[in-house]
Amino acid sequence: MRIVIFEDEIHNAERLIQLLHKCDPDIEIVAVIESVAEGMKWMEQQQRVDLMMMDIQLSDGNCFELFDKTKVQTPIIFTTAYDGFALQAFKVNSIDYLMKPIEVEALRNALKKYEQFRPANNYTLDISRIAEEFLRRDSTRFIGRINNQLIYVKAKDIAWLQFNKGTTWATTNANQRVPLDYSLDQIEKLLDRNQFFRINRQFIIHLDAIKKITTYYNSRLILQLAPDVDTDVIISRERVTEFKNWLEGKEDHHTTG
Secondary structure, X not given: OEEEEEOOOHHHHHHHHHHHHHHOOXXXXXXXXXXHXXXXXXXXXXXXXXXXXXXXXXXXXXXXXXXXXXXXXXXXXXXXXXXXXXXXXXXXXXXXXXXXXXXXXXXXXXXXXXHHHOOOOOOOOOOHHHHHHHHHHHHOEEEEEEOOEEEEEEHHHEEEEEEEOOEEEEXXXXXXXXXXXXXXXXXXHHOOOOOEEEOOXXXXXXHHXXXXXXXXXXXXXXXXXXXXXXXXXXXXXXXXXXXXXXXXXXXXXXXXX
């Protein structure tokens, strides 16, 4: 099997090659491509490979730029460090996705899935949904105001949002607090639901902000977030099941105010 690897971090590429050879010593690595520009050149040469292993974020941009210029008919296994990101889109539109750091068993299972796909000669990948999810998550911004200065905060930098005393505050991963010109209801509609969850009327939290989950009386849950919050962050009994579904990456949760 001939495989091309798209990966801009050499140590990740080397580890992936080792794991691939552990799964199948006969695998041939045709190329390791570190950038979108290099990937464009390689694709123009129309080299035949059986499978692409593609990191989403390359050194000069994201891999979806490659699909704007060319029709890809080679099966793809995506590799990503974006925890929980657009998982449903990956399931629908690629053979598999692997979370970094990649484990050999997960890789072996992904290669098995590839073997099952292989008979489809006219395999084409509808990349649009994955790209849309990625770009939405990566570029959503919210405007705020400090004194007379307009500032903005990127959704991907937000750890949690709180409505307090008539104002919606965003707290970033770097612990910067920004007052926003939006209600929580408005913000909730614009956020990636794989990443953010409305736990109650006051709070929307990012998955990676959760440091600890503790059971609380009356079947509720209490969360410890980072950066820290100066009040109890409690999930009501009615929302506990939905919250657990969200943690597991199930798509059937729906957020309400």
